[in-house]
Amino acid sequence: MTNLFLGNLKYWLYGLTLLGGAGVAEWRGYSFTSINEHQVAPKSVRDNPGAYRSHYSTYTRYSGGK
Amino acid sequence: MNPLAGSDRFRGNCPNCGAPIQFTFLQAVQTVCKFCQSVLVRQGVDLQLVGKVADPLIDASPIQLGTEGQYGGQAFQVVGRIVYEYLGGRWNEWYLAFSNGTFGWLSDAQLEYAISFLVKSTAPAQATRGVQVALGKELFTVTTFTRARYIGVEGDMPFTTWDKTESNFLDLRSANQRFATVDYSEQPPLVFTGNLVDYDDLKLRNVKQFEGWQ
Amino acid sequence: MKVRAIDCPNCGGSVELRGYSHSLSAVCIQCLTVIDTSHPQLTILKQFQDANRVRPLLPLGSRGRFGGKLFEIIGMQERQIMVDGTTYSWQEYLLFNPYAGFRYLSVYRGHWNFIEPAKGLPETTTRYLGKPALKYQGQTYRHFQTAEAETSFAMGEFPWKLEVGQKVTVKDYIAPPKLLSEEITPDEVTYSVGTYQTGEEIAKAFALTTPLSLASGVFANQPAPAANLGSTWSTFVLLLVGLFVLSIFLKVISRNEVVFDQRLHYSSADKESAKVTDIFELKGRTSNVEIESETDLLNDWMYLDMSLINTETGQAWDFGREVSYYSGTDSDGRWTEGNPKVSVNIPSVPSGKYYLRIDPDMSDDAGLHSASYTIKVTRDVPKFWLLWLAIPLLMLPALWRTIKRGTFETQRWAESDYATSSSSSDDDDD
Numbered sequence A: 001m002t003n004l005f006l007g008n009l010k011y012w013l014y015g016l017t018l019l020g021g022a023g024v025a026e027w028r029g030y031s032f033t034s035i036n037e038h039q040v041a042p043k044s045v046r047d048n049p050g051a052y053r054s055h056y057s058t059y060t061r062y063s064g065g066k
Numbered sequence B: 001m002n003p004l005a006g007s008d009r010f011r012g013n014c015p016n017c018g019a020p021i022q023f024t025f026l027q028a029v030q031t032v033c034k035f036c037q038s039v040l041v042r043q044g045v046d047l048q049l050v051g052k053v054a055d056p057l058i059d060a061s062p063i064q065l066g067t068e069g070q071y072g073g074q075a076f077q078v079v080g081r082i083v084y085e086y087l088g089g090r091w092n093e094w095y096l097a098f099s100n101g102t103f104g105w106l107s108d109a110q111l112e113y114a115i116s117f118l119v120k121s122t123a124p125a126q127a128t129r130g131v132q133v134a135l136g137k138e139l140f141t142v143t144t145f146t147r148a149r150y151i152g153v154e155g156d157m158p159f160t161t162w163d164k165t166e167s168n169f170l171d172l173r174s175a176n177q178r179f180a181t182v183d184y185s186e187q188p189p190l191v192f193t194g195n196l197v198d199y200d201d202l203k204l205r206n207v208k209q210f211e212g213w214q
Numbered sequence C: 001m002k003v004r005a006i007d008c009p010n011c012g013g014s015v016e017l018r019g020y021s022h023s024l025s026a027v028c029i030q031c032l033t034v035i036d037t038s039h040p041q042l043t044i045l046k047q048f049q050d051a052n053r054v055r056p057l058l059p060l061g062s063r064g065r066f067g068g069k070l071f072e073i074i075g076m077q078e079r080q081i082m083v084d085g086t087t088y089s090w091q092e093y094l095l096f097n098p099y100a101g102f103r104y105l106s107v108y109r110g111h112w113n114f115i116e117p118a119k120g121l122p123e124t125t126t127r128y129l130g131k132p133a134l135k136y137q138g139q140t141y142r143h144f145q146t147a148e149a150e151t152s153f154a155m156g157e158f159p160w161k162l163e164v165g166q167k168v169t170v171k172d173y174i175a176p177p178k179l180l181s182e183e184i185t186p187d188e189v190t191y192s193v194g195t196y197q198t199g200e201e202i203a204k205a206f207a208l209t210t211p212l213s214l215a216s217g218v219f220a221n222q223p224a225p226a227a228n229l230g231s232t233w234s235t236f237v238l239l240l241v242g243l244f245v246l247s248i249f250l251k252v253i254s255r256n257e258v259v260f261d262q263r264l265h266y267s268s269a270d271k272e273s274a275k276v277t278d279i280f281e282l283k284g285r286t287s288n289v290e291i292e293s294e295t296d297l298l299n300d301w302m303y304l305d306m307s308l309i310n311t312e313t314g315q316a317w318d319f320g321r322e323v324s325y326y327s328g329t330d331s332d333g334r335w336t337e338g339n340p341k342v343s344v345n346i347p348s349v350p351s352g353k354y355y356l357r358i359d360p361d362m363s364d365d366a367g368l369h370s371a372s373y374t375i376k377v378t379r380d381v382p383k384f385w386l387l388w389l390a391i392p393l394l395m396l397p398a399l400w401r402t403i404k405r406g407t408f409e410t411q412r413w414a415e416s417d418y419a420t421s422s423s424s425s426d427d428d429d430d
Helices: A002-006 A009-028 A042-047 C199-205 C229-253 C385-413
Strands: A036-039 B011-013 B020-022 B030-032 B038-043 B046-052 B068-071 B074-086 B089-098 B103-109 B112-119 B132-135 B138-155 B166-173 B178-183 B190-197 C004-007 C014-017 C025-027 C033-036 C043-047 C063-066 C069-083 C086-097 C101-108 C111-117 C124-128 C131-136 C139-158 C167-175 C178-184 C189-197 C257-267 C280-282 C287-295 C300-310 C315-330 C333-339 C341-349 C352-362 C370-379
Touching: A002 A009, A002 C229, A009 C229, A009 C385, B011 B046, B103 B190, B112 B178, B132 B166, B138 B178, B138 C189, C014 C025, C063 C199, C086 C139, C101 C189, C111 C178, C111 C199, C124 C139, C131 C167, C131 C178, C139 C178, C189 C199, C229 C385, C257 C280, C257 C352, C287 C300, C287 C315, C300 C341, C300 C370, C315 C341, C352 C370
Parallel strands: none
Antiparallel strands: A036 C315, B011 B020, B030 B038, B030 B138, B038 B046, B068 B074, B074 B089, B074 B138, B089 B103, B103 B112, B112 B190, B132 B138, B138 B166, B166 B178, B178 B190, C004 C014, C025 C033, C025 C139, C033 C043, C063 C069, C069 C086, C069 C139, C086 C101, C101 C111, C111 C189, C124 C131, C131 C139, C139 C167, C167 C178, C178 C189, C257 C370, C280 C352, C287 C341, C287 C370, C300 C315, C300 C352, C315 C333
16 A cells, blocks of 8 residues: 555655645636736726726727628 | 384394494385495395495485484484486485384485375376376376486385386476375385475485585 | 586596586586586587687676575576577576575576576466466466577586587466466476566676676566556546545635626617726635626627726726627528627636726627626636646656556567567556
């Protein structure tokens, strides 16, 4: 039984590190896709939502369709 | 009952050179005079000269007459020896007297050792290599067929070998290191069963010394 | 007992018999004559050509310890077999101890084997993984090779009459690191067991000053280098179980809390489309936020430009998604395209008070476009995709080891009677 752990020591270290990393990432809610994050003045946006320039203001319009 | 104790063992004098002879065990029938190498057979209270051992019989087996050892929890002493010769060389059969009154054989062929004991089993009239043979309740397979000559004797024997010249022998083995041998020099053939052993297993003492070896 | 020497009947040179009376033949080192030493009248059996003289890797007369016992090399043979027209030769050293008896050391391309006579017979003949096999002392030995071996050169002494050119049929069976050899002649069958040794172990046993040549290729009973595959895959399974436990834990601790859920409307007639939602609170540790929208679009599209804004810190996350849904019928029946629902996941959002700014947009052609859509914000949704990714990553070392073992075993069996068949990555040392 101990051979299972000792004989595969590197595997265990690798696997537990991987699980640890995945666990921490899940815990913190990480993701590969990042949503553009920046600072704004919230009061100004609530007063005038239309004036807000989001990072998505340049988007490609859907031009397809059946 | 130690077969080597007691003063009731046969005593006499060598008819050839007059040297004193004492058999090492009660049931001994044949002996070899250490001084003149005469082969003597007991006839009643007399010793009869039947022949002479010509071959010096000195070989490199570490075992010799008087060697002591242990097997199966019993101590033994080497009291006799038969030397055989076949196509592939020679081997020894050492006669052992055990401290519990039984006797056995230690076969020593190219330093591969086996201990065996005479059993009342029926052997097939003949068999060749690979044939399975049941001896008693055990199943063996014939591993070797040998045709051998009696080259010489030493020490005491429970039977006479002097009238034996050549005979067939079978070596048999089994999966659990059991060993058997069939000696066709008599009718019915003699069957021996036992075990293969390592030198260390026998805890031998009073063995031959070799220069340069511990 | 002392070692004695005889005079070579051919050249008169002195020949020592270090095996005492056991030696039935001896090779004169000077003239390479094979002498029959079984009787005092020495006769000549054969003579080797000096051109074929082979230099032994281990000098005759050297002593080495095996299993605690000291053995002396008293003879060396070069033996060979012919397989598919190619000759393979190897050396066999005769080891001698006057009490323990004879053993052998064989060497082939740097692979060594310590060989001793087997005391018992194999228990059964069977088949294992497609090959004939013998069961000996509880282990299964698979058939590796059957070949006729002959002695091409010899030096030193032997406890048998060395007949050069005599062929013996040998069958080898393997259970790495062990090798079971069966030699059959009309009157006799003998079994011997070999245990694999590395060149380093042999050099150490004989206290050699110069190292022996490195092993090349894979030998019949050479043990595979990695840990046994069974335990490797068991490790994977255990790690997988750990992954499963971790997932359960993360699922249990996730809040999965809906903090905002509202139906909104858009019309292209609206002057100002951008709007802000009421403030909602995102509680708990820094985690993700999922924003889902379900629209009533039919044969139209909408673009949702959104921002999640923290009222206290001013941090904003901008994102946008297209939603479109079309359906109709044609010759094949009903068809649909697109999805009226959309979902976005924002990672690592700290807790606090937030609101959404939403700016929907639809086609700016002449027609009136409108849609109603729901916005649902859920805090701390268990996503698990990282853990899904961990599964193949966890499997990689075990897969790698299995592949490596496969190539090792292919190399092993390439030298056997079964070389033409494709290999299988079966375990040989479990």
